[in-house]
Amino acid sequence: xxxxxxxxxxxxxxxxxxxxxxxxxxxxxxxxxxxxxxxxxxxxxxxxxxxxxxxxxxxxxxxxxxxxxxxxxxxxxxxxxxxxxxxxxxxxxxxxxxxxxxxxxxxxxxxxxxxxxxxxxxxxxxxxxxxxxxxxxxxxxxxxxxxxxxxxxxxxxxxxxxxxxxxxxxxxxxxxxxxxxxxxxxxxxxxxxxxxxxx
Ligand SMILES: Nc1nc2c(c(=O)[nH]1)N[C@H]1C(S)=C(S)[C@@H](COP(=O)(O)O)O[C@H]1N2
Ligand SMILES: [Mo]
Numbered sequence: 001x002x003x004x005x006x007x008x009x010x011x012x013x014x015x016x017x018x019x020x021x022x023x024x025x026x027x028x029x030x031x032x033x034x035x036x037x038x039x040x041x042x043x044x045x046x047x048x049x050x051x052x053x054x055x056x057x058x059x060x061x062x063x064x065x066x067x068x069x070x071x072x073x074x075x076x077x078x079x080x081x082x083x084x085x086x087x088x089x090x091x092x093x094x095x096x097x098x099x100x101x102x103x104x105x106x107x108x109x110x111x112x113x114x115x116x117x118x119x120x121x122x123x124x125x126x127x128x129x130x131x132x133x134x135x136x137x138x139x140x141x142x143x144x145x146x147x148x149x150x151x152x153x154x155x156x157x158x159x160x161x162x163x164x165x166x167x168x169x170x171x172x173x174x175x176x177x178x179x180x181x182x183x184x185x186x187x188x189x190x191x192x193x194x195x196x197x198x199x
Pocket of ligand 1: 027028029030031032033074075076111112113115143144145157158159160161162163
């Protein structure tokens with residue numbers, strides 16, 4: 001992996017690069033399976049489980065405040081990309097539209113194509129998380145999760161669900177796709193929470 005496109009961080013960047021990660025200047029695509037093709041008009045987003053069920057459209061998301069976000073992106077396969085510029089909607093703004101049951105403590109992210117990933121509610125509700133529809137001022141390409149993906153900068157990027165189309169609120173933690181296949185439940189890069197025990 002280390003070669004022309006992957007570099008060890010220089011001193012000025014090393015405090016931003018978690019242990020065991022290498023910097024890339026490109027933007028690799030990491031997808032399990034086929035790339036779903038969904039346009040903005042077709043795109044729908046559902047909320048269920050321990051929350052008032054709701055279906056939202058593209059317009060519902062566009063009616064929320066739009067922000068630019070710059071965040072670092074860390075894949076568990078050891079590449080990191082610094083300063084990715086995204087545009088979209090803060091999770092905390094989106095959550096103003098959602099009524100959750102006080103028992104809800106975990107969230108399952110659901111996607112077109114069937115990918116899932118689990119996240120504790122506390123990690124999901126962080127101020128710096130957002131739904132992104134634009135990257136580097138261009139509409140998010142399908143291979144990077146367009147029309148809409150979640151971005152959770154403080155956890156490994158497999159928690160940043162591409163083609164996101166729903167949230168299921170849960171009382172108990174359940175495992176998503178990679179988590180059932182040996183990845184860590186939570187995935188904190190600074191603690192190198194890469195794989196679950198026994199993997
Ligand atoms: N729906 C879906 N979301 C996904 C994935 C996937 O396979 N399907 N891969 C995850 C992984 S492992 C990573 S590293 C990032 C990669 O995002 P990118 O392809 O835009 O670089 O998306 C995450 N979100
Ligand atoms: Mo990844």
